Amino acid sequence: MADTARDPPPEQTDFEELEDGEDLFPEPAATLESEPASLPAEDISTNSNGPKQDSLFDDDPEDLFAEATEEVSLDSPERDVLLSDGPSPAITPITPPTSVITPCIGHAHDDMFTHSSFDEIEEEEGGDSFDMHISVSDPEKVGDGMNAYMAYKVTTKTSMSLFKRNEFSVKRRFSDFLGLHSKLASKYLHIGYIVPPAPEKSIVGMTKVKVGKEDQSSNEFVEKRRSALERYLMRTVKHPVLLKDPDVLQFLESSDLPRAVSTQALSSAGLLRMVNKAADAVNKMTIKMNESDAWFEEKQQHFENLDVQLRKLHASVESLVCHRKELSVNTAQFAKSAAMLGNSEDHTALSRALSQLAEVEEKIDQLHQDQANADFYLFSELLGDYVRLITAVKGVFDHRMKTWQKWQDSQMLLQKKREAEAKLQFTNKPDKLQQAKDEIKELEGKVQQGERDFEQISKTIRKEVSRFEKERVKDFKTIIIKYLESLVQTQQQLIKYWEAFLPEAKAIS
Amino acid sequence: MTSTLDENNKEKMRSVSVDLNNDASLLIDIPDALCERDKVKFTVHTKTTLSSFQKPEFSVPRQHEDFIWLHDTLVETEDYAGLIIPPAPPKPDFESPREKMHKLGEGEATMTKEEYTKMKQELEAEYLAVFKKTVQVHEIFLQRLSSHPILSKDRNFQIFLEYDQDLSVRRKNAKEMFGGFFKNMVKSADEVLISGVKEVDDFFEQEKTFLLDYYSKIKDSTAKAEKMTRSHKNIADDYIHISATLNSISADDSTANKKHLEKLSDLFEKLRKVEGRVASDQELKLTELLRYYMRDIQAAKDLLYRRARALADYENSNKALDKARLKSKDIPQAEEHQQQCLQKFDKLSESGKKELTGFKGRRVVAFRKNLIEMAELEIKHAKNNVTLLQGCIDLLKSN
Numbered sequence: 015m016a017d018t019a020r021d022p023p024p025e026q027t028d029f030e031e032l033e034d035g036e037d038l039f040p041e042p043a044a045t046l047e048s049e050p051a052s053l054p055a056e057d058i059s060t061n062s063n064g065p066k067q068d069s070l071f072d073d074d075p076e077d078l079f080a081e082a083t084e085e086v087s088l089d090s091p092e093r094d095v096l097l098s099d100g101p102s103p104a105i106t107p108i109t110p111p112t113s114v115i116t117p118c119i120g121h122a123h124d125d126m127f128t129h130s131s132f133d134e135i136e137e138e139e140g141g142d143s144f145d146m147h148i149s150v151s152d153p154e155k156v157g158d159g160m161n162a163y164m165a166y167k168v169t170t171k172t173s174m175s176l177f178k179r180n181e182f183s184v185k186r187r188f189s190d191f192l193g194l195h196s197k198l199a200s201k202y203l204h205i206g207y208i209v210p211p212a213p214e215k216s217i218v219g220m221t222k223v224k225v226g227k228e229d230q231s232s233n234e235f236v237e238k239r240r241s242a243l244e245r246y247l248m249r250t251v252k253h254p255v256l257l258k259d260p261d262v263l264q265f266l267e268s269s270d271l272p273r274a275v276s277t278q279a280l281s282s283a284g285l286l287r288m289v290n291k292a293a294d295a296v297n298k299m300t301i302k303m304n305e306s307d308a309w310f311e312e313k314q315q316h317f318e319n320l321d322v323q324l325r326k327l328h329a330s331v332e333s334l335v336c337h338r339k340e341l342s343v344n345t346a347q348f349a350k351s352a353a354m355l356g357n358s359e360d361h362t363a364l365s366r367a368l369s370q371l372a373e374v375e376e377k378i379d380q381l382h383q384d385q386a387n388a389d390f391y392l393f394s395e396l397l398g399d400y401v402r403l404i405t406a407v408k409g410v411f412d413h414r415m416k417t418w419q420k421w422q423d424s425q426m427l428l429q430k431k432r433e434a435e436a437k438l439q440f441t442n443k444p445d446k447l448q449q450a451k452d453e454i455k456e457l458e459g460k461v462q463q464g465e466r467d468f469e470q471i472s473k474t475i476r477k478e479v480s481r482f483e484k485e486r487v488k489d490f491k492t493i494i495i496k497y498l499e500s501l502v503q504t505q506q507q508l509i510k511y512w513e514a515f516l517p518e519a520k521a522i523s
Numbered sequence: 524m525t526s527t528l529d530e531n532n533k534e535k536m537r538s539v540s541v542d543l544n545n546d547a548s549l550l551i552d553i554p555d556a557l558c559e560r561d562k563v564k565f566t567v568h569t570k571t572t573l574s575s576f577q578k579p580e581f582s583v584p585r586q587h588e589d590f591i592w593l594h595d596t597l598v599e600t601e602d603y604a605g606l607i608i609p610p611a612p613p614k615p616d617f618e619s620p621r622e623k624m625h626k627l628g629e630g631e632a633t634m635t636k637e638e639y640t641k642m643k644q645e646l647e648a649e650y651l652a653v654f655k656k657t658v659q660v661h662e663i664f665l666q667r668l669s670s671h672p673i674l675s676k677d678r679n680f681q682i683f684l685e686y687d688q689d690l691s692v693r694r695k696n697a698k699e700m701f702g703g704f705f706k707n708m709v710k711s712a713d714e715v716l717i718s719g720v721k722e723v724d725d726f727f728e729q730e731k732t733f734l735l736d737y738y739s740k741i742k743d744s745t746a747k748a749e750k751m752t753r754s755h756k757n758i759a760d761d762y763i764h765i766s767a768t769l770n771s772i773s774a775d776d777s778t779a780n781k782k783h784l785e786k787l788s789d790l791f792e793k794l795r796k797v798e799g800r801v802a803s804d805q806e807l808k809l810t811e812l813l814r815y816y817m818r819d820i821q822a823a824k825d826l827l828y829r830r831a832r833a834l835a836d837y838e839n840s841n842k843a844l845d846k847a848r849l850k851s852k853d854i855p856q857a858e859e860h861q862q863q864c865l866q867k868f869d870k871l872s873e874s875g876k877k878e879l880t881g882f883k884g885r886r887v888v889a890f891r892k893n894l895i896e897m898a899e900l901e902i903k904h905a906k907n908n909v910t911l912l913q914g915c916i917d918l919l920k921s922n
Contacts, residue, residue, distance in 0.1 A: 316775065323772045330764040337761055341754035348747040355740040360733050361887050367894060487780045494787060495919050502912045508905040516898045522891040 146172040146251055148266070150244040153236050155223065156187075162224045163187045166240060168247065170266050176258065177267070184269055188213075188220075191243055193274020197261045198250070203406075204413045206474035208482055209256065210249040211402040213242035241391055245399060252485065303415050307472065313479060314411050321404045328397040335389045342382035349375035363522045370518040374511050381507055388500035396493045400486070407482060414471045421464030428457040548572045549669045551684065553662045558654060563587060563615045565661055569684045575676075576685060585683070587614055589690045590661055593683045597674065604829045604867075605874030606674065607882055609667035610818035615657040620650040638767035641792075645760065645799065652803055656811065663815075723834075724872065730879055731827055738820045745813040752810055755802035762795030783919055790915040794908065801904045808897035816886055823882055830871045837864040 152167040169183035195212035202209050219235040251257045251266075265271065305311045349372045356368030435450040548571060555566040568582045594611035597603055624646050631639055665684075668674045683690070722728040766788045773784030840861040847857035 319775050320772065323768055323775070327765065327768040327772065330761055330768060334758060334761040334765065337754055337757040341751065341758065344747065344750040344754050348744065348751050351740070351744040351747045355737070355744050358733070358737045358740045360729075361883065364887050364890055367890070371894065483778050487778050487783075490780060491783055491919060491922075494783070495916055498790075498912050498916045498919075502909055502916070505905045505908040505912065509902055509909070512898045512901045512905070516895065516902070519891060519894040519898055522887060522894070 144252065145174055146170065146257075148244065148247045148251060150240050150247065153240055160221075160224055163189075164220075164223060164236060164239075166243060168266065176263070182267060184265075184267065184271075186265070186271065188215075188239070188243070189274050190265065190271055191246065193271075194250075194261060194265045195246075196274065198256060198259060201259070201261075202256070203409060204416075206410055206414065206471040206478060207253070207255060208403070208407050208410055208478045210246060210253070211406050212246055213239060214402075238391075238395075241395065242399075245395070249399075249403075249485075253481075303418050309476070310411070310414070310472070314408075317404055317407055317411070321401070321408065324397055324401050324404060328394065328401055331389065331394045331397055335386055335394055338382055338386035338389055342379045342386060345375050345379035345382060349373070349379060367518050367522050370515055374515045377511055378508065381504055381511075385500065385504045388497060388504075392493055392497040392500065396490070403482075407479070410475055410478065414468070414475055417464070417468050417471050421461065421468050424457060424460045424464045428454065428461050431457055546670060549675060551662075551665045551669050553658050553665075556654070556658050558617075561615070561617060563654075563657060565658065567665065567684060575681065581685065581687075583684065583687055585690070587612070587661070589683065590664060592690065593679060594664070596679045597668075597677060598825070600677070603674065603677075604833070605826070605871040605878070606671070607819070607822050607826050607878045608674075609664055609671075610815075610822045612657070612660040612664045613818075615653070617650065617653055620646055620653060623649070634764070635767055635771060637770065638764060641763045641767065642760070645763065648799070649756075652806075656807075660815075726876060727827070727830070727872070730823075734820055734824050734827065738817065738824060741813055741817045741820060745810060745817050748805070748810040748813055752802050752806045755798060755805065759795045759798040759802060762791045762798060766791035766795065779922070782922065786915055786918050790911060793911050797904050797907050797911070801901070804897065804900040804904070808893045808900065812889065812893045816889070819882070819886070823879060826875055826878060830868070830875050833864070833868040833871050837861070837868045840864040 147170070149169045149171075150166050151169065154165045154167075156163055156165045165185045165187050167183050168186050169181070170177070171181045173180060192212050192215070195209065198209045216235070216239075219232070219239075222232045223236060247266075250262060256262055352368055352375060353372035356365050356372055359365035359368055431450060431454050435447070435454060438447045438450055441447075550570040552568055553565050554568050557564045557566075563586070565585050565587075566582050567585050568580075569576070570580045572579065591611055594608065597608050624643075627639070627642050627646060634642070668677070668680055674680065722731065769784050769788035769791065773781050773788060776784060840857070840863075844854075844857040844861045847854045
């Protein structure tokens with residue numbers, strides 16, 4: 015299958031570990047120490063602008079469960095039902111200090127932010143139709159040698175009131191994109207949002223570019239990356255919550271962006287990520303969650319299967335790209351050979367026909383080359399993106415498990431403390447008893463919080479999954495239609511070429 | 524020249540060479556063949572009005588080696604030195620599909636049952652295609668002989684067609700084959716000689732230059748065409764995998780995507796069939812055409828070689844005659860020998876010219892026919908693809 019014409023894949027598998035780690039897990043420091051405190055409803059001391067979760071908290075845990083079971087029956091994302099389900103703004107025990115949330119975005123759309131119901135914000139989103147187009151273009155090499163990097167122009171065109179202007183652009187480098195993703199991941203992944211993964215790093219690919227090798231493979235690499243960055247940004251802004259994140263807005267709008275250094279592969283942060291990823295993998299194996307919710311069990315299985323199948327499909331399409339490129343090369347070689355044969359032929363008419371055949375085949379080889387590109391950029395990359403997205407989805411499910419685990423741990427600790435307290439009742443140590451009682455009170459709070467967190471993440475995931483599935487359907491359909499149209503074009507060109515050749519063949523006498 | 528005109532008029536939709544089975548006095552075909560392991564047994568069927576044969580219609584079983592024997596005896600017959608002996612059919616080669624079948628067996632665990640079945644079907648079709656090709660190429664060989672005014676009367680040819688026992692006794696034994704190998708070795712050394720021998724006739728000089736050059740070019744084109752065909756086949760195989768995986772995904776899907784995926788899976792299944800046909804048509808019309816004429820040109824080159832040999836012999840006999848005259852010894856023998864050489868050379872030149880001219884005509888006609896057919900088939904398949912694709916696009920858009 016491998017042919018000399020095939021370009022060596024720029025990505026090394028050695029580095030995939032890091033890259034995946036980049037995608038899946040937020041900054042280690044943030045995750046490990048993050049308490050429910052990072053949920054904005056409780057603590058908006060962090061500058062990051064989290065989602066508005068408040069309305070979903072209910073003093074009465076039983077109500078939440080009732081909600082949960084109702085949502086199980088929903089297969090397709092019927093937002094309306096969700097919204098009517100949701101508690102009306104009246105039930106907001108924890109009022110979001112909207113004053114804290116809004117100022118980050120100086121030109122906030124007031125309507126959007128005064129509603130404390132997250133559900134209603136989404137509804138609003140639906141009303142103000144998503145009208146935004148981001149393009150990544152003009153890759154430019156900046157600097158020299160090993161410190162060189164590619165700068166990309168990120169242009170945003172939009173009519174949404176979220177932005178000051180209708181059209182604006184900034185210069186960004188790859189690590190900026192990675193930095194954006196890592197910030198978003200640290201804020202949103204662990205509470206159940208599916209954050210689109212950033213394109214993969216490639217040490218080999220970038221080195222070639224840095225070294226200044228201006229050949230086809232490095233051009234292809236830059237194009238592949240440019241296209242991937244564009245898709246990444248579009249997916250990110252299509253997410254209603256992520257779109258309004260100040261980091262995202264800053265990324266798109268501000269001309270100066272602090273460099274994200276911790277995204278470097280070979281940095282201490284990178285190594286820490288690797289270690290944590292391994293630790294997480296071990297933890298995942300040891301968490302045995304009692305899944306009471308059939309929806310989650312089913313969905314998890316569904317995504318597991320989808321992951322396997324998509325990878326398989328991706329591999330087949332990559333093979334297709336490779337073979338089509340081979341076909342192009344072989345056709346070109348045949349064209350040259352046919353031309354030589356035509357020259358050698360001493361029968362005039364046949365000689366001319368053979369030369370014509372050579373010309374046709376040469377045009378066809380270009381056609382195959384173009385088709386191979388379409389195969390790759392439309393079909394193969396789509397699948398690659400979704401393989402990575404599914405990994406992010408699975409990560410979100412894992413976070414839910416961790417949240418559950420935390421809740422269970424607090425519960426078990428509470429149990430122990432209660433038992434200890436009971437024992438202390440019989441001893442004459444009033445201060446110890448009081449201490450125990452205090453600890454229990456604190457733990458009870460923690461348990462409640464844990465339960466709330468769990469309910470919250472479960473609810474968020476449900477929404478996210480249905481949004482994801484909806485997007486997936488739309489995405490696939492759009493791109494597949496485009497791909498099929500590229501195939502149609504190729505075939506129509508083929509018809510043209512061969513129809514032009516036919517009279518030449520008939521003219522042989 | 525008359526034979527060429529006949530062939531021109533009786534073009535039929537068959538094979539790389541124009542249909543040769545035209546003379547009702549001797550009709551040959553291979554209606555049946557059996558494949559046992561790697562050995563193919565051909566049933567050679569003859570229908571004739573000629574009295575030289577014992578029966579008007581008969582069939583005999585023959586193996587590939589019998590064809591080779593026939594070819595070699597014809598080549599070694601002095602009388603036919605001035606003719607282009609039709610190239611021997613190549614040995615049936617099932618290596619490629621067999622190897623792929625083996626690989627498929629190894630990879631069975633990695634694919635779904637459906638995928639495996641489809642791949643197996645593809646391979647069986649490939650196997651069948653190789654089989655059909657080998658039958659065809661053996662058939663053409665016999666038909667070339669039967670339509671040749673001189674070769675059709677060959678005694679050994681008749682035996683081949685008629686003799687109802689196993690021919691293996693008459694076939695070359697190992698020693699003779701070895702002898703044949705040496706003969707080929709010597710021949711290639713002589714090929715260098717040819718360029719040294721001074722050509723007296725412009726026609727042959729031109730033919731020699733042309734054929735030597737053309738042979739190497741057409742050999743190259745054949746190889747490249749073969750690679751193209753293989754790429755098409757690889758793409759068809761990829762489509763099978765893609766179709767099967769899409770099917771698996773759609774089975775598991777409960778969203779609106781399910782229908783899309785099913786349609787897409789179906790589309791790829793249909794596309795791969797078309798791609799497979801593109802590959803096999805290209806193979807038949809282009810690759811096989813080039814391959815056949817490559818061998819035919821080799822046969823024409825052999826004729827040139829024999830003639831060059833005869834010329835060398837003639838020149839040597841001239842020298843011998845001069846020597847004899849000088850020594851005044853054995854002059855009549857030398858004269859006779861010289862006369863014989865001259866006669867042989869002239870005969871070869873005359874028949875050679877006829878054969879080569881006829882050959883060119885045949886070649887041009889065959890190329891024309893096949894190039895037209897290939898272009899027409901490519902157009903047909905591409906149109907088919909467009910219909911399939913457009914249909915799927917419309918279905919997807921309408922949902």
